[in-house]
Amino acid sequence: MNKTEIVNIFTKKTLGLTLVLSAAAMAFAQEKSGISGIIVNKKNQPVPYASVTFSNKANKTLSDAVLTDEKGQYKLQLVPGDYDITVEAIDYKKSIVSKNITANGNIGALSIEPEASTTLDGKTQELQGVVITAAATKAYKVELDKKTYDPSQDIVSKGGSLQDVLSNVPSVTVDTDGTVSMRGSTNVKFLINGKPSSLLGIDDGANALQSIPADQIERIEVITNPSSKFEASGTSGILNIILKKSKKVGFNGSVVGALGxxxxxxxxxxxxxxxxxxxxxxxxxxxxxxxxxxxxxxxxxxxxxxxxxxxxxxxxxxxxxxxxxxxxxxxxxxxxxxxxxxxxxxxxxxxxxxxxxxxxxxxxxxxxxxxxxxxxxxxxxxxxxxxxxxxxxxxxxxxxxxxxxxxxxxxxxxxxxxxxxxxxxxxxxxxxxxxxxxxxxxxxxxxxxxxxxxxxxxxxxxxxxxxxxxxxxxxxxxxxxxxxxxxxxxxxxxxxxxxxxxxxxxxxxxxxxxxxxxxxxxxxxxxxxxxxxxxxxxxxxxxxxxxxxxxxxxxxxxxxxxxxxxxxxxxxxxxxxxxxxxxxxxxxxxxxxxxxxxxxxxxxxxxxxxxxxxxxxxxxxxxxxxxxxxxxxxxxxxxxxxxxxxxxxxxxxxxxxxxxxxxxxxxxxxxxxxxxxxxxxxxxxxxxxxxxxxxxxxxxxxxxxxxxxxxxxxxxxxxxxxxxxxxxxxxxxxxxxxxxxxxxxxxxxxxxxxxxxxxxxxxxxxxxxxxxxxxxxxxxxxxxxxxxxxxxxxxxxxxxxxxxxxxxxxxxxxxxxxxxxxxxxxxxxxxxxxxxxxxxxxxxxxxxxxxxxxxxxxxxx
Known part of the structure; x- marks a missing residue:
């Protein structure tokens, strides 16, 4: 198929579909505004992973919440109106302010004060014997162009290999000979941290799947219909294996031993x-x-x-x-x-x-x-x-x-x-x-x-x-x-x-x-x-x-x-x-x-x-x-x-x-x-x-x-x-x-x-x-x-x-x-x-x- 034919396919099928759904969306869409901002401490330093809750004073169903990123910044969509904004972060005092949201824009910086047990710069003093962990998230998450599977809650594959993990991933099937398929088709493209990798040599088959321990896998991205950003190989889709890289401060880690x-x-x-x-x-x-x-x-x-x-x-x-x-x-x-x-x-x-x-x-x-x-x-x-x-x-x-x-x-x-x-x-x-x-x-x-x-x-x-x-x-x-x-x-x-x-x-x-x-x-x-x-x-x-x-x-x-x-x-x-x-x-x-x-x-x-x-x-x-x-x-x-x-x-x-x-x-x-x-x-x-x-x-x-x-x-x-x-x-x-x-x-x-x-x-x-x-x-x-x-x-x-x-x-x-x-x-x-x-x-x-x-x-x- 030449370029002209492909462009025709693109024009007739995809852009037409875009216009139809765009018109439908505009007919039913609620008017929302894009709101952004930043959470900082008293020294004007960003506070990462703070919880920011917007409570609509007139209609609680219009309320929403968001977490700040590593730079203390956040973005979300809100219907204009009067809101109470509650900011919470570990080792900081709860802060509540009121604002009127009228249109798209940045509402600026919101400042929060540290608790007594923290230093003036907001950094935690050393605490011995305290362990605070988030509750387990859902194992399966849907995004615009991919689905993400978290194997941390997969007990059956503990101590196993990548092949064991893949056997439990939605939309993925592993045959008796180690062949991986998605939706009944075996032409699957493997990536490690977003790139083709020597860890999964294409000629190595099931041996390669078994050589990657399950405990080194942070998540698996299931991309059944990859976007143009990804390489075009793999007609069944892409499995992107993300290996663990801890972001915790200090020395952290785990050791896993298995016998079977x-x-x-x-x-x-x-x-x-x-x-x-x-x-x-x-x-x-x-x-x-x-x-x-x-x-x-x-x-x-x-x-x-x-x-x-x-x-x-x-x-x-x-x-x-x-x-x-x-x-x-x-x-x-x-x-x-x-x-x-x-x-x-x-x-x-x-x-x-x-x-x-x-x-x-x-x-x-x-x-x-x-x-x-x-x-x-x-x-x-x-x-x-x-x-x-x-x-x-x-x-x-x-x-x-x-x-x-x-x-x-x-x-x-x-x-x-x-x-x-x-x-x-x-x-x-x-x-x-x-x-x-x-x-x-x-x-x-x-x-x-x-x-x-x-x-x-x-x-x-x-x-x-x-x-x-x-x-x-x-x-x-x-x-x-x-x-x-x-x-x-x-x-x-x-x-x-x-x-x-x-x-x-x-x-x-x-x-x-x-x-x-x-x-x-x-x-x-x-x-x-x-x-x-x-x-x-x-x-x-x-x-x-x-x-x-x-x-x-x-x-x-x-x-x-x-x-x-x-x-x-x-x-x-x-x-x-x-x-x-x-x-x-x-x-x-x-x-x-x-x-x-x-x-x-x-x-x-x-x-x-x-x-x-x-x-x-x-x-x-x-x-x-x-x-x-x-x-x-x-x-x-x-x-x-x-x-x-x-x-x-x-x-x-x-x-x-x-x-x-x-x-x-x-x-x-x-x-x-x-x-x-x-x-x-x-x-x-x-x-x-x-x-x-x-x-x-x-x-x-x-x-x-x-x-x-x-x-x-x-x-x-x-x-x-x-x-x-x-x-x-x-x-x-x-x-x-x-x-x-x-x-x-x-x-x-x-x-x-x-x-x-x-x-x-x-x-x-x-x-x-x-x-x-x-x-x-x-x-x-x-x-x-x-x-x-x-x-x-x-x-x-x-x-x-x-x-x-x-x-x-x-x-x-x-x-x-x-x-x-x-x-x-x-x-x-x-x-x-x-x-x-x-x-x-x-x-x-x-x-x-x-x-x-x-x-x-x-x-x-």
Whole structure:
């Protein structure tokens, strides 16, 4: 699609929608004024996190409240009238003044006096033995362009990993093999602190998800329809993982240790120290895990001839049956450490530097048992056919390791106190991965084939960013930015085998993959009465170069150079029906760039019967995404239903086929095939009916329609080349359900029960059946609030497995896969609070007021 077509889409669909909703909003909007101000002490120093309450004297329903930011400033919308303004802050006396609000503007500075226990400058004197903590906030929050999940109240994932946390995030699903999807689609883009990261190397799969401890995660931003400010990759959306960086003064931190079965141990620490203009932090730890993956399949082949059968006289209408059972045991060690500092050069400029190292390594042992049942020709007229049941055992011993480095440096500058900001950052990353396997295959208990595979890959990434924000009046803001991404990937593959497979030389290859793209974006935010809107446009210029060299002398080198230039518009609208009651509408266009190893021909040979083959001609797919949502927040509940529709073109699908019907070898290859449409209702809610009982749930009801027919060449049973086809067309309806209930048994003890259900999906070539699981967790606060002990069980009934049936012209396959069996663990958290032990909040509560008794360390909630 060219630029003109994209601009037409933007003009007709998004701007039209903007005008319609703007007109509706103006018809119903209440006239409010934008009010701002600052809270200061007697020395005219700002007071951060003060509570400012505006009580309307004539109509209490028009009252509102706000907290000041770190600079003591606040902003809110009020209906004009007479107000009593109440200012409260810890260690300050309550102050009440009266003002008449008439129009937009800054009402100036309001001064408050310190309590007797504070110094004249408003700073707290040292208090021993006092702990004041805010009550736990809601775990789920909706914003204009994203939704935020706070895992601090997630008892079930305590002592676990990022994968455990993601299993409980609304709108997100983690499959049995560690694949993450959003609203049924797996093309999810991961960010760490807003940037792609070596912590989550794209080739590392579930190992990378398990290498990030849950206790180092402050929050997860779920961006189902990203704005133009974000990179356009990831057609399903973006998951932005925000790691902990404490903002508390003095020395603070926590240490978490966990022990569980399947054998798993971990020890992680989050430490920070803040004094004057310096903030230092260190997060790190390690762990050991064992896992057992099961993969069982039954395949019925049609029109197949084995080497010991005579073509042309095989038994008619007698299918060949194959049963394959696989068990893979892995032993994994992982370590990670990140450290850095923030230095406030001045009140308006700060410098930050972060470095991290992550490594995981281990070994595995996979046993694949294969039983074949078929008839063979004997040549004896009295007994033409005899039944044969050969048994094959494939024993794979693997060693894998991964080492990732990342360094980030950033400079943030505030030109003034009105919000004019500039952020510059550079990120340097390197990820090295090795995966070696020694494979011995035996037929009828007699060793017959020995394979050796060696895979080595290195990824180097440079990311440069510049973001600028310019306020325009009280309610508007202009944002602009530039981003440069350079990714260099190298793949070295080596295979040796004692078999007579003629394709073995093709698996010995070297590939250099380089991707570079420049991105520019412009985004405008504003507010008209109760209507907030944000429109943006992003331009990305991409260049991909691939140099593929096969060690097979009969295969010439392959070189590919691709260039793309695409525009990506976005529109976000939010209409406030009343306080904490809003309608949200948005649109965005995104791109799904092929993964680098998807474009490497013959990238691996770990299983001689199931081979993944890359496609150097693979192109990006594009998606237009629409959402209409509603959000209401009350004291005891929040509800956020969203209707969505996504239309993908040139959608990437996995073609599973046999290039030779005389053999039992399957190839999997990504192809650009047809379109994919998804529509549905994504409903997220929280409900706190009692102080001791909390509920959080999500429901995703969606329909799908897939089109696409793939053609491929194969040799039939007589050795003749034929063209076959595989139909991906299908439509239907499916569900995703999740329910999380938390019971507070007393002030220090909480129990949590989580369950999820995933409905089946069906196309012309695949039937994916439903799945469900139940998890349990408990948490108790100990040591006067300085410690927490937690216990959890993942998959209580051991039901988290995936059953899939694949159909083709020449085979039918039923498979069951369980990536991780039932597990349980116990974790112990200890918190250091030797610095200033006070947080700013509207109410003073003891640590036991924390409704889950969980660790609140890690910055503002």
């Amino acid at each position: 079965y399947f054998p798993r141990t971990s020890l992680n620490a989050n430490l920070s120290w803040r004094k004057n203009n310096w903030t230092w932090f260190v997060n790190g730890g390690g762990g050991y895990t064992e896992n057992k993956t099961k993969n069982n399949s039954e395949t019925t082949y049609h029109n197949i001839v084995f080497p010991d059968l005579t073509p042309g006289i095989q038994p008619k209408d007698v299918p060949v049956h194959q049963q394959q059972n696989s068990v893979n045991k892995t032993y994994n060690k992982n370590y990670n450490v990140s450290a850095g500092f923030v230095y406030d050069i001045s009140d308006k400029t700060s410098l930050n530097l972060t470095g991290l190292v992550r490594t995981f390594d281990g070994d595995g042992n996979e046993l694949v048992n294969t039983y074949d049942t078929f008839y063979r020709y004997t040549g004896d007229a009295s007994n033409l056919w005899s039944l044969k049941n050969p048994y094959t055992l494939r024993d794979s011993k693997t060693i894998f390791n991964n080492l990732a480095f990342q360094g980030d440096v950033g400079l943030d500058h505030k030109f003034d106190d009105n919000g004019q900001n500039l952020s510059l950052s550079v990120s340097l990353q390197r990820n090295r991965s090795n995966n070696n396997a020694d494979i011995l295959e035996s037929v009828d208990y007699v060793p017959s084939v020995q394979d050796i595979t060696r895979r080595h890959s290195v990824t180097k990434t440079v990311i440069g960013k510049a973001d600028y924000e310019l306020p325009l009046g009280e309610n508007s803001k202009l944002e602009a930015g530039y981003r440069l991404d350079v990714n260099d990937n190298t793949y070295d593959n080596f295979v040796s085998s004692t078999s007579n497979n003629p394709l073995i030389p093709n698996y010995n290859n070297n590939t250099d993959y380089r991707e570079m793209f420049n991105a520019f974006y412009l985004q405008f935010k504003s507010k008209l009465g109760n209507l907030s809107y944000q429109v943006g446009l992003r331009d990305e210029l991409s260049n991909v170069k691939i140099n593929y060299i096969s060690q097979n002398p009969d295969k010439p080198p392959l070189n590919k150079n691709k260039n793309y230039n695409n525009l990506f518009p976005s529109v976000f609208l939010s209409y406030d029906i009343s306080k904490n009651n809003q309608i949200l509408v948005n649109y965005s266009r995104r791109i799904d760039r092929p993964r680098s190893f998807f474009m490497v021909p013959f990238p691996n040979y770990t299983n001689n019967q199931n081979i993944f083959e890359g496609n150097i001609d693979l192109n990006p797919s594009y998606v237009d995404s629409y959402e209409v949502g509603y959000n209401i927040t009350r004291k005891k509940f929040t509800i956020n239903p969203t209707l969505y529709y996504r239309h993908s073109t040139d959608d990437t699908k996995m073609l599973v086929y046999r290039p030779d019907e005389r053999q039992r070898v399957f190839y999997t290859k990504p192809e650009n095939l047809g379109n994919d449409d998804r529509y549905g209702l994504d409903l997220n809610f929280t409900y706190d009916p009692f102080a001791w009982f909390k509920i959080m749930g999500s429901v995703d009801l969606f329909g799908y329609k897939t089109t696409g027919i793939a053609s491929y060449e194969t040799k039939d049973i007589n050795g003749l080349t034929k063209v076959r086809s595989l139909d991906f067309t299908g439509s239907g309806f499916s569900t995703r359900l999740r329910l999380n209930t938390t019971f507070k048994l007393d002030k220090t003890l909480s129990v949590q029960l989580q369950g999820f259900y995933r409905g089946g999906q069906k196309t012309a070539s695949q039937d994916r059946q439903d799945m469900y699981a139940l998890n349990l967790g408990a948490s108790k606060t100990i040591w006067k609030g300085d410690g927490t002990i937690s216990f959890n069980i993942q998959d209580i009934f051991n039901t988290r497995g995936m059953t899939t049936i694949n159909y083709s012209n020449d085979y039918t396959r039923s498979s069951y896969m369980q990536w991780q069996p039932r597990q349980f663990s116990v974790s112990l958290t200890y918190r250091f609070k030797q610095g200033e032990k006070i947080e700013q909040t509207k109410k003073k509560k003891d640590i036991n007021a924390n409704e889950t008794g969980d660790d609140q360390q890690g910055g503002p909630m």
